[in-house]
Amino acid sequence: MKFTGKRLTQLKDRRKFWLDIHLWLGLVLGFLLAIYGVTGSILVFHAEIDELLNPKLLTVVRPTxxxxxxxxxxxxxxxxxxxxxxxxxxxxxxxxxxxxxxxxNYSVSSIGGKTESWQVYVDPYSLKVLGKRLMKTSDSLFPLTFIGFVFELHYALLIEGELSTVIVGLSAALLIISVLTGLIVWWPLTGKWQQALMIKRKASGERLNYDLHKTAGFYSTLILLPVLFSGIYMVLPHNVVPVLEVFSPVTYRYWFRSTPMPGKQSISMAEAIARAGQLYPKGRPHWIYGAYGATEQTATYTVCKDDVDRPGSWLQRVCVVMDRYSGKVLDVDDPALPNATAGEVFTHWQWPLHSGQGFGMTGRILVFLTGLACPVLFVTGVIRWLHKRNATSVRRLNNHRL
Structure with a gap:
């Protein structure tokens, strides 16, 4: 739509307000966006990268x-x-x-209260232990592996405790506002859509920087918005789920607890996987959560399976939560179930959207490229701000001389 006359003037004045918000949010939070983007791009292919860096530990040769x-x-x-x-x-x-x-993964407690996190690697064909790595200790500032470092930088900014979730969640919410205000500022009020969607050839350095900022921002918006929201959901579920429940009931699998039974030992993790396999014979197990932390006695087993091909859902991932003592199924996170609510389907999509895995390799590549666009947006935004500030200073100097 093309605007002219008084309406165009009003919209330009209003856009100045949104431009100021976009500018200051970008300057204050742009560096965090760059960190989230670069680390997120790495994590899209974290398994492949980790295997490439540690082939003797993480890869095996399947026997003929x-x-x-x-x-x-x-x-x-x-x-x-x-x-x-x-x-x-x-x-x-x-x-x-x-x-x-x-x-x-194992948690090892040593003398003096120190806790160590170890990862052991086993060849499933020969039962050979390929090796083990110390991932982190309770008295270390940073994880001890590259991918572990990237993970913690991405979701916690290397900050310990609940403060990290507040900072990451709040910054992601404000970055959503920054993205939306950027879209408002980008919108071509004069109807010059081709100019808004392309980078001008043979342009000056200043114009090239401006075009790179606006085009990178526009083309990454469609991916960036759901990725940022899903990030908020994953670090602050206790705050997001109650809001979603205003619109539709939601069950959150991490809120379920096992009921300890006097004299009864926990079922094994292998048995938990077998019970999940009875519900979903197809597919390959992926993540299996055991007992850990302060809630060890009441922690549940959660078995997540991929490639569970069944009608009723685009996603082929399901998670089964069960009591660790009785083996009773407490929750099934499956959007294809007849009783799955809109809220549950929505929350089920958050991880696949965040990682890009919901749309296979195409989705992963799109999330990867969007992550790389984030530092580009930050750097070009800062350069754009410096250009405009310098131009304003020159005008003020010239007016002063006059």
Whole structure:
């Protein structure tokens, strides 16, 4: 739509207000956006990058002749033999393909209250322990592996405790406002759409910087908005879910708790995976959550499976939550269920949207490129601001001389 006359003047005056908001949000939070973007782009392919950096630990050679995995109970048992007695099995990552190792996470408490996080790697065909890595200690400032460092920088800015979730969640919310105000400022009021959507050839350095900022901002907006919102949801679910429940009921799988039973031991993680497999025989397990932290006694088992091909949902990922003592299923996170609410379908989409995995390799590449656009937006935005500030200073100097 093209505007003229008085209406055009009114809209330009209003856009000046939004430009000021966009400018200051960009200057204050643009560096954080660049951090989120670069680290997010790395994490889109974190498994592939980690395997490339540590092939002897994370990759295996599948034997010929249609070899299959050894029993899960044996894989978990051999992994436990690589850590001190009393180590808690907190998490497991199922191999993402036939040439990847099992990743088993353990929490080890040592004398003096120090806690260590270890990751053990097992060849599922031979039951050979490929090695282990110390991921982090309770007295270390940073994770001890590259991907671990990137993960913590991305979701917590390397800040310990609940303060990190507040800072990350609030900054992401303000960045959503920055993106929306950028779209308002970008909107071509005079109807010159081609000029708004393209970079001018053979332009000056200042014009090239401006075009790069506005085009990178426009083309990344469609991906950036859901990625930022899903980030808020994942770090501040206790704040987001109640808002969603105003519109539709939501069950959040991390809020379920096991009921300790006197004299009864927890079922094994392998048994939890087997029970999830009874509900969903198809697909490949991916993440398996065990017991950890202050809620160890009441923690649940959560088994997430990928490639669960079934009618009723584009997404092929489901998560089954069960009581760690009785094995009773407490929740099934599956948008294809007949009783799944709109709120549950919406929340189920947040991780696939954030990682790009909801749309396969195409989605991952789009999220990857959008992440790389973030530092471009920050740098070109700062340069644009410096250009305008210098121009204002020159005008003031010339007016003073006159």
């Amino acid at each position: 002749g249609g070899a299959v995995y050894k029993p899960l109970a044996d894989i978990f048992e051999i992994g436990k033999s690589a850590v001190p007695e009393g180590a808690k099995h907190t998490f497991a990552t199922y191999p993402r393909n036939d040439n990847a190792a099992f990743r088993l």
